[in-house]
Amino acid sequence: xxxxxxxxxxxxxxxxxxxxxxxxxxxxxxxxxxxxxxxxxxxxxxxxxxxxxxxxxxxxxxxxxxxxxxxxxxxxxxxxxxxxxxxxxxxxxxxxxxxxxxxxxxxxxxxxxxxxxxxxxxxxxxxxxxxxxxxxxxxxxxxxxxxxxxxxxxxxxxxxxxxxxxxxxxxxxxxxxxxxxxxxxxxxxxxxxxxxxxxxxxxxxxxxxxxxxxxxxxxxxxxxxxxxxxxxxxxxxxxxxxxxxxxxxxxxxxxxxxxxxxxxxxxxxxxxxxxxxxxxxxxxxxxxxxxxxxx
Numbered sequence: 001x002x003x004x005x006x007x008x009x010x011x012x013x014x015x016x017x018x019x020x021x022x023x024x025x026x027x028x029x030x031x032x033x034x035x036x037x038x039x040x041x042x043x044x045x046x047x048x049x050x051x052x053x054x055x056x057x058x059x060x061x062x063x064x065x066x067x068x069x070x071x072x073x074x075x076x077x078x079x080x081x082x083x084x085x086x087x088x089x090x091x092x093x094x095x096x097x098x099x100x101x102x103x104x105x106x107x108x109x110x111x112x113x114x115x116x117x118x119x120x121x122x123x124x125x126x127x128x129x130x131x132x133x134x135x136x137x138x139x140x141x142x143x144x145x146x147x148x149x150x151x152x153x154x155x156x157x158x159x160x161x162x163x164x165x166x167x168x169x170x171x172x173x174x175x176x177x178x179x180x181x182x183x184x185x186x187x188x189x190x191x192x193x194x195x196x197x198x199x200x201x202x203x204x205x206x207x208x209x210x211x212x213x214x215x216x217x218x219x220x221x222x223x224x225x226x227x228x229x230x231x232x233x234x235x236x237x238x239x240x241x242x243x244x245x246x247x248x249x250x251x252x253x254x255x256x257x258x259x260x261x262x263x264x265x266x267x268x269x270x271x272x273x274x275x276x277x278x279x280x281x282x283x284x285x286x287x288x289x290x291x292x293x294x295x
Contacts, residue, residue, distance in 0.1 A: 003137050006125040009090070009167040010148050013245045013252065014201040015097035015114035016162035017155035030094055030115045032153070034085035037123065038065070040153055041085075044143040047259065048187045064136045082132040083125050083140070091120040099156055101202050102210035114154075114161075117201055146183040149176070150191060150257050152244045158225070159209045160201075160254065163245035173248050180255070188260040192288035197251040204252050207280035208243045216273065221265030241267065241292075243281075256285065258292040267293060 018032050042065050050061055066081035095116035098109035125140065132140070149169065154162035170176040173193055180191055198204035211217075214226050214234070225239030240263040245252050258267065271289045274282025285292075 003127040003131045003134070005127070006137075006141050006144055007122065008144060008148060009120065009122045010164045011121075011167070012115055012117050012119045013163040013165050013247055014117055014152075014161055014205060015095060016119070016153055017097075017099060017112055017114050018153055018162065019113075028113045030113050032087050032089075032115060032121060034087055036153060037085055037087060038081070040147050040151060041125075041140065041143055044147045044151060045140060047189055047261065048143055048146060048184070049139050060136060064132055064140065080128070082129070082136070083127050086124040086126065088122040088124065089119075090122055091118065093119050097161075098202065098205075099161075100209060101206040104206075112155075142183060146180075149180055149183065149246075150189075150244065150255060151242070156205075156209070157244070158239045158242045160205045160243050160245050165247055169247075171248070173253070176246065176248070189257055190260065190292050190294060191255055191257045192291045193246070194254045194256060194284045194288065196284060197253055198245075199251070201245060201252060204245055204254060207284070208254055209281075210279055211274060211281060212277060212279065216277075217265075217270055220269035220273065223263070223265030223267040223270040237264075240264075254284065256288065256292060260293075 016030065016032065018030055018036055019028065042061075045064070046061055050058060063079075064082050066079050093116035095114055096111050097114040097116075098104065099112050100109050103109045123144070125144065127137070131137070145166070148164050148166040151157070152160070152162040152164060156162070170179050177193055184191060198207070211224050214222060217224060217226075222237065223239075224241060226234060226237050228234050228236035240259040242257040242259065243254055244257075246255050247253070268289050271282055271285045275286050276282070
């Protein structure tokens, strides 16, 4: 029996800072490209089903997504992925948006070209050659659904930029939590739907981006990630806490996803520090931090 393509249509809820071949100062054109989508799908597949050894991907993952030759790991020759990706632009709008909306008062918001909220795309995942195994394809479909419901794409995606909303998304928060729980079952990812609603994506992104400096979070291991500091020989570390926008009844809300696979730092202490500093994110996370850490 032939493997059927996976086809999903989705809309952007927040600006997506995604860029491809056109990234010069004179021609900084936003573009949603298949390699960017593949990177996201690979991350979610690994997070849900990965069998890492010594920090390397397992055989199942390498077969599906492809790999380059690495004799030290027993990988002979370069192998393409077992599927191809098409991104079809249904309704495309470009805009200028603030990369750091919480920095407006300091004039450091960094306005940049982006794909606008409301832009609509159809994603097609098409099997190649003999195609993947049925189990691999089922897992890829689940990873795709998890990405569309709980993930994002592009710069600042961990702080609610590039939030996606699938055409077949749950209509209520209760249905959303049930479906998200089923998608993440068995993994080390935990999620929580935060209280509060937002009427604009700009204010939502501002609230979830407004945290304290690296120095203020050093004592608890920087649980919200760090941009790095060469003076302290501190490497860049992406945040294991992913925040993205969701939508119910025309109102925007925020969902938090905690990745406990490689998480470092004390999230509970970090949330306390943010709350004591009267940062919106600290207030939002305080009621759900135990749920996120229940791995």
